[in-house]
Amino acid sequence: MNKKLIIIGASGHGKVCADIALEMNQWEEICFLDDNENIKESLGLSVIGKSSGFEQFVDEYDFFVGIGSNNTRKRIIEKLKRINASITTLVHPNAIIGRDVEIQNGTVIMAGVVINCSTSIGEGCIINTGATVDHDCDINEYVHISPGVNVAGTVNIGNNCWIGIGASIINNICICNDVIIGSGGVVVSNIVERGTYIGVPVKVVKNEGYTYCSSF
Ligand SMILES: CC(C)(COP(=O)(O)OP(=O)(O)OC[C@H]1O[C@@H](n2cnc3c(N)ncnc32)[C@H](O)[C@@H]1OP(=O)(O)O)[C@@H](O)C(=O)NCCC(=O)NCCS
Structure with a gap:
């Protein structure tokens, strides 16, 4: 250092x-x-x-x-x-990080975040303000979890995904690489194709997906 x-x-x-x-x-x-x-x-x-x-x-x-x-x-x-x-790696002092949590280099954990035990967060991720990621999750590389997102236990999120502000993902879900979940979206089943998904529960709206992540 x-x-x-x-x-x-x-x-x-x-x-x-x-x-x-x-x-x-x-x-x-x-x-x-x-x-x-x-x-x-x-x-x-x-x-x-x-x-x-x-x-x-x-x-x-x-x-x-x-x-x-x-x-x-x-x-x-x-x-x-x-x-x-x-x-x-940047971790705000007011984030709560459980036991047996791994956080790779280049990742920021912002204020008010809770990451529960036995979860791993890959390289270059953003876990934005007030998001929660529960136990035994696997958040892969270059994922952005926006403010106020709730990720339940045992969720796997693939590389380069962007989970929009206020979205929720129920437990035992796998999301493949290059997926955008729109703000407020609720994910209740596995997502196996890249693309943009919105709504409650989320449905695909664009299959080409990932280019939208560079728009902010
Ligand atoms: C999903 C998202 C990526 C789509 O962006 P986009 O491709 O530019 O889409 P548009 O804004 O052109 O909207 C297209 C349509 O989808 C609707 N829509 C967009 N986002 C939506 C959402 N999250 N939930 C429901 N409907 C949505 C729009 O109202 C619009 O509907 P219309 O065609 O009937 O008018 C974007 O709206 C979003 O939710 N981004 C997340 C932003 C965020 O979390 N920011 C935090 C940064 S820290």
């Missing part, structure tokens, strides 16, 4: 990640990289360069990718891994 942290992405999501890093009180310096030249600072923390320039900081800084789009976050984390950068 280094004494300094760079957060890649200084807009809304990156700012919340920085706020969590400040609460964690583990780094002497926290700053951003961002491609938008109009953003010079955020939360009083400086933007010190463009995201493509991360390589020059690799010896001195830990990194976190604060970008909401699952695809973009994945692309940047993979570049960081290729140069052996130290990629950290």
